[in-house]
Amino acid sequence: MIEASDLTVERGGRIILRDYSLRLERGRTLAVLGANGVGKTTLINTLIGLIKPRSGRLSIGGQVGFVPQLFEVPFSYSALDIALMGRARHLGLFGAPGKRDYEIVRHYFHMLGIEDFEPQTFNSLSGGQRQLVMIAQALASECELLVLDEPCAALDYKNQDKVLSLLEHLRDSHAMTIVFSTHMPQHAVEIASDVLLMTSGSRYVCGPTADALNAENLTALYDLPIARADFSGLAKHTYAPVFRHEGVVIDG
Amino acid sequence: MRTGWLGRKLASVSILPALITLLVAVVLYSVTIGRYDLSVRDVTYILIDNVHPLVAPYWDPVHEVVVEQVRLPRIMAAVIIGFGLSVSGAALQGLFRNPLVDPGIIGVTSGAGFGGTLAILIGWQGYLLLAMAFFFGIGSVFLVKLLSTVRGRTSMLTLVLAGVVISAFFSAAISIAKLLADPFQKLPAITYWLMGSIASSNYLDVLLVAAAVVPSAIAIYLLRFQINIMSLGEEKARALGTRVVLVQWIILVASALISAGVVATSGIIGWVGLVIPHVARALVGADHQRLLPVSGVLGAIYLLMVDNLARTVTTAEIPLGIITALIGVPVFAVILRRLHAKGGWSSD
Numbered sequence: 001m002i003e004a005s006d007l008t009v010e011r012g013g014r015i016i017l018r019d020y021s022l023r024l025e026r027g028r029t030l031a032v033l034g035a036n037g038v039g040k041t042t043l044i045n046t047l048i049g050l051i052k053p054r055s056g057r058l059s060i061g062g063q064v065g066f067v068p069q070l071f072e073v074p075f076s077y078s079a080l081d082i083a084l085m086g087r088a089r090h091l092g093l094f095g096a097p098g099k100r101d102y103e104i105v106r107h108y109f110h111m112l113g114i115e116d117f118e119p120q121t122f123n124s125l126s127g128g129q130r131q132l133v134m135i136a137q138a139l140a141s142e143c144e145l146l147v148l149d150e151p152c153a154a155l156d157y158k159n160q161d162k163v164l165s166l167l168e169h170l171r172d173s174h175a176m177t178i179v180f181s182t183h184m185p186q187h188a189v190e191i192a193s194d195v196l197l198m199t200s201g202s203r204y205v206c207g208p209t210a211d212a213l214n215a216e217n218l219t220a221l222y223d224l225p226i227a228r229a230d231f232s233g234l235a236k237h238t239y240a241p242v243f244r245h246e247g248v249v250i251d252g
Numbered sequence: 253m254r255t256g257w258l259g260r261k262l263a264s265v266s267i268l269p270a271l272i273t274l275l276v277a278v279v280l281y282s283v284t285i286g287r288y289d290l291s292v293r294d295v296t297y298i299l300i301d302n303v304h305p306l307v308a309p310y311w312d313p314v315h316e317v318v319v320e321q322v323r324l325p326r327i328m329a330a331v332i333i334g335f336g337l338s339v340s341g342a343a344l345q346g347l348f349r350n351p352l353v354d355p356g357i358i359g360v361t362s363g364a365g366f367g368g369t370l371a372i373l374i375g376w377q378g379y380l381l382l383a384m385a386f387f388f389g390i391g392s393v394f395l396v397k398l399l400s401t402v403r404g405r406t407s408m409l410t411l412v413l414a415g416v417v418i419s420a421f422f423s424a425a426i427s428i429a430k431l432l433a434d435p436f437q438k439l440p441a442i443t444y445w446l447m448g449s450i451a452s453s454n455y456l457d458v459l460l461v462a463a464a465v466v467p468s469a470i471a472i473y474l475l476r477f478q479i480n481i482m483s484l485g486e487e488k489a490r491a492l493g494t495r496v497v498l499v500q501w502i503i504l505v506a507s508a509l510i511s512a513g514v515v516a517t518s519g520i521i522g523w524v525g526l527v528i529p530h531v532a533r534a535l536v537g538a539d540h541q542r543l544l545p546v547s548g549v550l551g552a553i554y555l556l557m558v559d560n561l562a563r564t565v566t567t568a569e570i571p572l573g574i575i576t577a578l579i580g581v582p583v584f585a586v587i588l589r590r591l592h593a594k595g596g597w598s599s600d
Contacts, residue, residue: 049491068487085481085492086492088477088493088494
């Protein structure tokens with residue numbers, strides 16, 4: 001689905017990513033992890049075609065749907081209005097959504113169980129609800145690759161669980177290929193088949209979650225000891241930081 | 253919530269026909285008022301007489317001239333100008349993701365104002381004045397767009413700021429022109445023209461302003477769904493496959509055409525394009541498919557009523573631009589405060 005080789009991306013004249021190569025097969029889920037400012041968003045913007053790479057080759061084998069980070073719209077669009085915008089690619093410059101477009105959007109609202117949001121003002125919805133509407137918007141574009149920029153940021157645990165299981169469902173039942181960025185290794189443990197650990201603009205680890213996602217790599221990634229924690233009585237584990245309480249010296 | 257939505261949907265279906273009916277009623281009423289008092293019946297007969305005589309003309313020929321040569325072109329001008337300014341205001345607010353934008357903000361109004369002022373100063377009138385206002389209006393938009401485009405990308409915030417800068421520049425240029433103008437003839441002419449008035453509109457003016465407004469309004473309406481998407485922000489719109497730059501250009505040029513056409517024929521009439529879209533949004537919601545036509549018709553009704561005030565309240569004409577500003581500014585203040593209470597708008 002995604003094939004990138006020796007990708008170099010610059011933004012505002014500064015090179016953000018240098019010689020990135022990665023491969024993602026159809027139907028797999030890639031979690032992108034990295035510190036703030038390392039270039040996760042730049043990578044995502046490159047994948048969805050907002051930024052042209054300066055050099056290297058990038059090929060994406062299908063339509064891309066994008067779910068941005070949580071935001072508000074300046075006017076009181078309904079959730080339905082917002083999701084309909086996902087049909088843009090199919091409508092042309094002078095087109096407006098017709099009956100079929102409404103049917104497609106309603107189909108996804110039904111699938112996500114958010115029919116009730118339809119008439120509500122987008123801005124009045126909670127973060128989790130807005131995230132679902134934006135996923136409906138991306139799905140309405142009939143994409144094969146779904147790219148999400150920190151889909152779980154600013155969501156409480158229950159909503160994180162909801163979004164994660166939805167992504168898993170989309171991958172399993174709809175053969176969707178998924179790329180998402182996150183700050184929590186546990187999200188990768190739960191649903192990602194592959195991980196991309198972005199240590200810096202030119203250093204990264206990319207591979208199947210089972211191999212690449214471990215305490216050692218995460219420690220290097222975050223420049224902070226990260227330890228594996230097994231939930232007692234459950235066949236599950238996570239990675240958690242071991243905070244040092246010594247990083248910053250604050251003087252009056 | 254669902255009943256509220258149903259209510260909203262029903263309202264949005266029937267609101268446009270209701271407004272159009274209201275517009276027709278206000279037009280008919282507007283023809284009757286003025287120094288010669290005529291009834292709606294007289295006016296209807298006088299107008300129908302042109303197409304097919306229903307009754308033998310019982311009216312004074314002066315009345316026919318008053319209705320057909322004086323009031324009707326003026327009313328048509330008010331309707332077209334109100335319609336155009338409101339449609340372009342609604343489109344620009346959507347495009348800039350900013351509810352406080354109006355056609356004046358992209359620099360076209362003061363640019364066209366300067367063009368016209370310059371024409372009066374040189375002693376050009378009629379078509380030449382129109383052409384000058386038009387030329388400078390469109391030119392200032394290109395200038396604004398040029399100033400705000402860096403490496404092929406236009407930031408909407410920069411564009412608004414560039415509009416403010418260009419407006420300030422042309423305002424200063426207008427002041428210089430006024431300073432140089434002959435204080436007994438040209439200065440009053442410039443001042444009165446700039447204040448905005450459609451008192452002396454004839455059918456040629458109507459035709460000219462219609463030629464600017466109608467195609468532009470159609471172009472804007474065709475882009476209704478793209479404007480919806482643009483209010484998500486430039487990057488998200490791009491990610492959805494929208495041809496952002498093309499849409500921006502079409503909306504900007506169409507709005508510039510409308511404003512330049514209006515300024516050229518009638519001087520500066522401010523605030524209509526800012527205030528009316530808010531009222532329309534309260535009636536039918538933010539979706540531009542419904543918002544644009546409702547804005548337009550509402551603007552037509554509004555400007556027609558304002559013009560009726562302008563020509564009937566006192567024996568002398570009050571310039572239209574003064575009344576629209578007197579009404580517009582307090583409404584703007586209320587909108588600003590309500591926005592502030594909601595936490596403002598995001599600027600990215």
